[in-house]
Each structure stands twice: as structure tokens, then as C-alpha cells.
Amino acid sequence: MTPRRRPADRLVRSYVVTDGRAHPTRNTLDLVTLLIATDDLPLTGLNPEKRRLMELCRPGALSVAEVAGHLSLPVGVAKVLIADLMDSGHIVTRAPIPAARPTDAKILQEVLDGLRARL
Amino acid sequence: MDSAPASDDVYLRPSVQTAVKLLIVGHFAVGKTTFVGTLSEIRPLCTEEVMTEAGALVDDLAGMRDKTTTTVALDFGRLTLNDRLVLYLFGTPGQQRFTRLWQDMTRGALGALVLADSRRLSQSFEVMGVLEEHGLPYAVALNQFHDAPAYELDEVREALDLLPETPLVRCDARDRVSATRALIRLVEYLLTRTGHLEHA
Ligand SMILES: Nc1nc2c(ncn2[C@@H]2O[C@H](COP(=O)(O)OP(=O)(O)OP(=O)(O)O)[C@@H](O)[C@H]2O)c(=O)[nH]1
Numbered sequence: 347m348t349p350r351r352r353p354a355d356r357l358v359r360s361y362v363v364t365d366g367r368a369h370p371t372r373n374t375l376d377l378v379t380l381l382i383a384t385d386d387l388p389l390t391g392l393n394p395e396k397r398r399l400m401e402l403c404r405p406g407a408l409s410v411a412e413v414a415g416h417l418s419l420p421v422g423v424a425k426v427l428i429a430d431l432m433d434s435g436h437i438v439t440r441a442p443i444p445a446a447r448p449t450d451a452k453i454l455q456e457v458l459d460g461l462r463a464r465l
Numbered sequence: 466m467d468s469a470p471a472s473d474d475v476y477l478r479p480s481v482q483t484a485v486k487l488l489i490v491g492h493f494a495v496g497k498t499t500f501v502g503t504l505s506e507i508r509p510l511c512t513e514e515v516m517t518e519a520g521a522l523v524d525d526l527a528g529m530r531d532k533t534t535t536t537v538a539l540d541f542g543r544l545t546l547n548d549r550l551v552l553y554l555f556g557t558p559g560q561q562r563f564t565r566l567w568q569d570m571t572r573g574a575l576g577a578l579v580l581a582d583s584r585r586l587s588q589s590f591e592v593m594g595v596l597e598e599h600g601l602p603y604a605v606a607l608n609q610f611h612d613a614p615a616y617e618l619d620e621v622r623e624a625l626d627l628l629p630e631t632p633l634v635r636c637d638a639r640d641r642v643s644a645t646r647a648l649i650r651l652v653e654y655l656l657t658r659t660g661h662l663e664h665a
């Protein structure tokens with residue numbers, strides 16, 4: 347189980363890691379947006395939190411939620427960092443689901459087949 | 466929790482193109498974390514949203530220190546369903562007051578599985594109300610706890626005041642097959658709603 351951490355300390359730290367900004371520069375990030383690190387840009391000039399994020403993402407794709415979880419950052423803070431790294435070209439996202447997609451029968455059928463195959 | 470994961474299967478397969486999400490919701494101690502942990506292929510993770518007491522999602526970190534804030538834990542897990550599709554499960558507490566969290570969680574979600582406990586059925590009303598308010602379709606899974614009265618499903622359906630079409634199944638959140646079957650029932654229902662389920 348995750349040990350209880352003290353929120354107050356972490357909030358101050360969160361504020362520092364995002365340079366005091368809170369609103370992500372992009373509003374399109376969902377918890378399940380998939381993130382891919384580009385491997386041709388240097389990490390010089392990135393703050394330590396962004397560097398950690400890049401190091402986490404370089405070996406393979408992860409969702410926004412997984413990145414926040416692995417780095418023990420609140421989702422809102424992770425989104426700010428990710429949005430910055432998208433602006434600088436360090437991170438690209440894989441096709442987020444369009445709003446209409448959840449009702450797409452084809453996707454639901456694929457989910458159903460995938461679940462049934464697990465039994 | 467703090468260091469980068471070492472194992473290879475932490476990462477998604479390179480062929481994965483699409484991620485979808487389902488919510489696993491319910492009142493305190495109903496089995497959300499257990500359910501997500503039973504099905505996840507990765508070590509279940511937990512992250513937090515920071516909210517004001519009024520229920521707004523705090524994304525203004527500058528103001529965060531002045532306000533009374535509370536953190537909401539989200540457990541989540543992952544199931545790779547095929548080479549190109551991955552399913553994320555989010556365990557989400559049921560309190561209505563977390564308005565912005567609900568907006569965020571329900572956006573893009575396929576649907577929700579409401580976990581219920583037959584010893585405390587009335588505690589499920591709040592979360593079902595929230596889902597209805599956000600237009601997210603759901604099925605109900607009745608977790609069987611040891612000392613729980615053995616109600617018939619019909620009695621439970623009536624007590625929960627479910628719509629006739631809302632699926633209600635028994636479930637043991639600790640059991641992989643049982644938990645998978647509950648999700649299958651939910652997704653069958655979601656497909657029915659699109660008018661596309663061939664009758665099995
Ligand atoms: N008998 C039985 N026990 C269960 C089942 N699901 C969960 N439990 C037990 O119930 C307790 C609470 O389960 P959790 O998974 O922590 O519940 P939760 O909904 O995540 O709780 P909170 O996050 O605190 O709201 C644990 O001791 C579980 O082992 C079930 O299906 N059957």
C-alpha cells in the first residue's frame with residue numbers, strides 16, 4: 347500500500363516543479379492520453395521533474411495517469427509538465443479518443459472480445 | 466512508488482493505438498481497489514487529484530496553499546485487450562461534491578461499474594445519482610461479503626431502484642474470473658445501447 351504522505355509538503359513542491367504555473371498550456375490531455383517521448387531532443391535545460399518524466403517515458407508509451415502514478419505527482423501537476431514538454435517537442439501524444447468515440451460500437455465490440463478472451 | 470519502474474511490461478506494446486477507460490465506482494470500502502488490482506496487468510498505481518473542499522479541482526497551484534484542500538485517490542490498472550487496444554480501469558470514490566473530478570473522469574469514459582455491498586445498499590444511491598447526472602451508463606456488481614445477508618438479486622434490484630435494463634450481477638472483486646465477468650456484462654450492456662449487440 348502507498349504510505350500516507352503529507353499533502354502540505356507535496357503541494358509546495360508541486361508549485362515549485364511547475365514554476366508556479368498551474369494551468370496546462372493544452373487542455374486536451376485526458377487521463378488515458380498516450381504519451382511518447384521523442385528521442386532526438388536533448389534534455390539540457392529541463393528542470394529535474396521534467397527530466398525524470400522524460401526518463402520515465404523514453405523506454406515506451408504510457409498514459410498520462412501512469413506517468414502521474416509512477417512519478418507520484420498529482421494528475422494536475424503532471425499535466426502541466428506534460429503540456430510544457432509537448433510545447434517543446436519532447437513529448438508527442440497518440441491519437442486521443444474523440445468525444446464521439448465512446449459510443450462507437452466497433453470499439454465496444456473489441457473491448458468485449460478482448461475481455462471474453464481472458465476467461 | 467517514487468523510482469522509475471524497471472520491468473519491461475510497465476510499458477505499452479508499441480502497436481497500441483487506442484486507450485479506453487471504464488470507471489469502477491462505489492462507496493467507501495466497497496472493493497474498488499481490490500477490483501482494479503485483481504484485473505490489472507501492471508502493478509496497480511495510485512494517483513491523486515487535489516480538490517478544494519467545495520469540490521473544485523485545484524489546478525491553480527498558486528492559490529492551493531491558502532485553501533482548504535483535500536486529495537482524492539484514484540487507483541488505476543491496465544488491461545491490454547489486443548495489439549492495438551488498451552483498457553484502463555479507474556477506481557473512483559463516489560462523493561457527489563467532487564464535481565470537477567467527475568467531469569474529468571466521465572469525459573471519454575465508456576461506462577461505469579458500480580460496486581455495491583448488500584449490507585449497505587443505500588450507500589450506493591449517491592454514486593448512481595452522480596453517474597446519472599453525468600449521463601454515464603452503468604451496471605451494478607454486488608460484492609459478496611462474508612457476513613452479508615443472502616438477498617435474491619430481484620430484491621436487490623428493487624432496493625436499489627434500478628431500471629429494468631440496468632445489469633445487476635454478483636461479483637467477488639478478489640476473483641479474476643468473477644471480476645472479468647462483471648466487466649463483460651457491463652460492456653454487453655453498453656453495446657446493446659448502441660443497438661449493435663448480436664444476441665448471444
Ligand atoms: N468478501 C469480499 N471481500 C471483499 C471483496 N472486495 C473487497 N473485499 C474486501 O473489502 C475490503 C475493502 O476493499 P477495498 O478494495 O480496499 O475497498 P475500496 O472501495 O477501495 O475502499 P476505499 O478506497 O477505502 O473506499 C478489503 O479488506 C477487501 O479485501 C469481495 O468481493 N468480497
Ligand SMILES: [Mg+2]
Nearest residue numbers: 497498540556
Ligand atoms: Mg480504495
